[in-house]
Amino acid sequence: MFEGDPIKEDPVTEPTPPDEEKVGTLEEDTPLAQTEVRGGKSLTGTRRYREPDFSGQDKALGYGPNAFNVPKGMEKQVAFWKDIYAKYSTDQGILHDIENLDIVYGEVDFRPINADPDLTFRQKEKKKQKLVDEKKNEIREILLKLDKVQSSDGLNEFDKKIWNLFQNVNEPDKFKDAAEKHRVRFQLGQKDRMQSAIFFSGRYLEDMEKIFRDAGLPIELTRLVFVESSFNVLARSKVGASGLWQIMRYTARPYKMVTSAVDLRNHPISATKLAAKLLRDNYNLLKDWPLALTGYNHGPTGVRKLTEKYKTRNIADLIQNVTSRKSFGFASRNFYACFLAVHEVEMNATKYFPRATWSQPLDQEEIKLPIAVKYKDLQTWFDGNDEKTQVFNPHINRGRRLTTTIPAKTLVAIPKELYSQALTALARGVFKYSPDSVPQLKSADTPSGPEIKAATPADTEQ
Template sequence: MKIVLGIYFATFTIAVVYAVNLLPVPEEIQAEESSQIDTDDSAPIKPESPDEGKIRYLASPNFAKQNIPDYDPETTFKVPPGMEFRVNFWKEIYGKYTTDQIVIHDTKWLVIYTHVDISDLNRQKNLSEGNKQRIKNRRINSVKEEISKVLLEIHKNRQDPSKLSPTASLLYQKFKHAKGNDIFYEASRLRNIRAQVGQKDQFIQGIYFAGRYLDQMEEIFARMGMPIELTRLPFVESSFNLRARSRVGASGIWQFIRSTGKLFMRVDSLVDERNDPITSTVAAAKLLKINYEMLQSWPLAVTAYNHGPAGMRKAAVRSGTKDIVWITNNYESRTFGFASKNFYAEFLAALEVQTHYERYFGKLPVADPVEFDTVKMVKPISLSSLIIYTRLNKEILQFLNPALTKEVWGGRNLIPTGYDLRIPEGGKERFLARLKGVPSNERSTTGSGVKYYTVQGGDNLISIAEDHDVTVESIREANDLSGSRIRAGQVLVIP
């Protein structure tokens, strides 16, 4: 395997021999988090593929026509001086490197050293995920150690760069924008050499899926007096993946955690509106508006979507400025880490790549907008009865109603009263007529006399008990639990 060192000016190859031992290693090396997003394979699937149906292209809106306080299309959401290196890094991640490539880079100045190809592991069917991760970690750490040695060479010869080896000379040139003392010594420390998975293929897929919802999302933001550029934040959060679930329990294209989602949406065992792109967009617009009203700065409001408005207000107060460049480059806090420092730059990069996607990827097809009728359910009904009597396809219903949870789709609970059920456009009268024909004794037949709940990431017994209006103790007793430990995917009996 060869590692290509030097992306911009020249290429050098370092022959690296990897001893791939498929047996458990005595000490597991933890790789740095490159992506917080997992995929929930049981989530509603798309009813058509990119190759089917009518092909259209995603037009860029005219941002200049917006009439929003403190908004100037010539300056708002443009790359501020001093942030170019951050935005350029993320443009490379979104527009050049794929998920088959792990980019090795400096954490402070975002210099790209090289990338590690993991396409062989991504296509390997016979290895467990644990063994794949161990092999990735070995590869990454081997490359990091080599880079650290080169950076130390630069540090020792920084007064006379003519003594540098060709490889060291190349890296020396890449740090031209860096300022400060002991730049190369600090960069050589392994904790300051980071791994980031490329996202080009995910971004391209996100452009396709964005076609379903982006028009409606722009209308929502415009109606609420919010800049429509902000509708591109889901490219940063999830690449418009409806199945996106983070390891801390964030869900949906806007990646709301459960507690924040409950402030703006219905989030319980039957309906989780975080997973509905339209409803969650309304919630995101409200949250971003609150951020802006508190901080009076669009860059800070965007960063607060990741770091929290209170955290960004503290950053501005302690920094003595609202200048996002100064804050991201200089503000230090235990909680203001790599993700928060780079969030605004990620957004600006995603906005650029998506708005001008043909420059980066060529012409791409996008999905047609989702169109539907809505019927408010006046009585609860089981999924099985709904499908039998209205003759609707379950897969289409899942696609149109991503807010309904596994409890409903699995037949363990009813579609609740008050839920706005989406059905295929143009069939509302026929649907209502057929719905009247459902016998009252079959509306609540779930196929099981027991109520269940599948534990989601971020759940605990207290939140589950509150969602189902029962006590923690009753859940423990019904499931023979001695403590409070539960795991994602565990199925609980709800008394």
């Protein structure tokens, strides 16, 4: 009914998506299509994939041999998300019960629609939405039919399959309840995005790991970026989260990271430093990494209140308990499971993606501008290539980038081979503008970012 052909591994491709794209995998109703991870594969060379090395972390905050093991009671959740990241591509998805992730009704295959050359993008989206809606309604009708029978005798093969999926659900109205509109959920696959994310992670992970090591934090935490943005440095969400770590503007505001011209939420290093601080603060409040990571999505104060209300600090208990789970949205109660799933998939990347490779780091140098420079002039160091300029400088405001003047003292990245040329041009004042065209920023308005200190023994006190 839902099955398609075996999934073939897709190579990393050159993306050309719109400015705003859907990121992450945890929307209540996931999109029916997602653009490729942005960043331009051709901007860097390819290198051998480096398997993760999490050794030498005995002194990391809250670390131990079982720090990121799958908690008892979350095995089915993690298995579900592993399939999403390593089995199903963005050409496919699955229909499942939103409360019991091990109840998977079947697959939805979009490949015939996507391959139709006579359809526009919008027409494809409409056809895919129609297909998903039809499949959801079919499932609901079957569930309502099963609610009226006492046994599986006489059922056809597919109806009996659904009956058997609920064998371990001990609720009197289990089929009727499962037929409610919000219960049958569609989840788009992410395999090809995960493969692309592994490639692009080669540009940033080594720097991220150093920041977390220097801060005394477990470097496994850097893998949260797979969940948040798929290592898409140009990711922006419809709710306003931005950058690799999908940081909200109000979260960055106390650290003076955002001005009209510059948004350091999108700077890989600055954003990673802030994420490290936020995660450490979460841990110091909650004293537990599963709770601290859940707090990154749900809010640490909200998580603490739930632990106090339900008198448990066990993440599995909180999200599985019939009462407490209602305090979490779908995203929050699956956030830690997603993190564990991508962690396991990356640990076994060569199994799931035999051709996995890493990107070379961006071959760049950073310059602190001695004078203000217009964005269009910054582009001259990138052969006028706007995407390349963005990838090297994702922190320059994209909404106004073509008319933006970048203030003096802003750090900008340029190709390493043009470093001397750029220094000379700036020193000679090649770029001259009228005073009215240059934004005058007070020192308090200059983006700075957080200061990150190493963890201290006091941080680990229980």
